[in-house]
Amino acid sequence: MRSSFVALMVLMIVGVADEATPQSSGVVYIDAAKVAEAFSSGGRLAGGSDFAASGARRTGPGQAEVHDKETDLFYVTDGTATFITGGTMIGGKLVRPDQWQGTGLEGGEVHHLKKGDFIAIPAGTPHWFKEVPVQINYYMVKVRKP
Numbered sequence: 089m090r091s092s093f094v095a096l097m098v099l100m101i102v103g104v105a106d107e108a109t110p111q112s113s114g115v116v117y118i119d120a121a122k123v124a125e126a127f128s129s130g131g132r133l134a135g136g137s138d139f140a141a142s143g144a145r146r147t148g149p150g151q152a153e154v155h156d157k158e159t160d161l162f163y164v165t166d167g168t169a170t171f172i173t174g175g176t177m178i179g180g181k182l183v184r185p186d187q188w189q190g191t192g193l194e195g196g197e198v199h200h201l202k203k204g205d206f207i208a209i210p211a212g213t214p215h216w217f218k219e220v221p222v223q224i225n226y227y228m229v230k231v232r233k234p
Contacts, residue, residue: 127165127225137232144228152177152193152216156186157233160209164201167224172196172216173209192216201226 116134126133126143133141144162146169154177175196180188193216199207201224209215211233217224 139232140230142228145223145225146217146220147223148220150217152190152214154188154214155211157211159211159231161229162207163227164203164205165225165227166203168221169201169217169224170219171199171201172218173213175214177214
């Protein structure tokens with residue numbers, strides 16, 4: 089678990105951040121205050137041509153999603169949620185290139201996410217925050233296929 093978290097943190101500081109100036113090496117440092125700010129309202133931390141890293145917060149369920157060319161990596165920092173992966177999307181519609189959304193999933197595997205959990209959702213896998221009792225905060229890294 090610790091090695092996954094360390095790998096996630098490395099991904100978060102490499103690339104081009106919206107509010108930070110990259111050094112000549114391409115490395116971007118974001119201090120704890122700006123990271124905390126990203127978690128308080130959800131927001132982008134860093135990104136590049138092949139990934140995006142954000143602080144994410146949910147206070148309720150979302151729509152089911154499928155990303156044709158993005159793998160999602162989540163590390164839960166606070167809260168809980170019922171999260172479904174796999175199954176068949178209900179009412180799926182293409183909302184932008186390579187991005188599908190629907191009203192829910194039929195079938196799939198149920199995960200009860202909590203603080204400290206890590207989950208990787210490969211590109212092409214349906215997923216859905218079905219229930220969020222209060223809120224859930226998590227690091228989110230999207231890794232894009234070429």
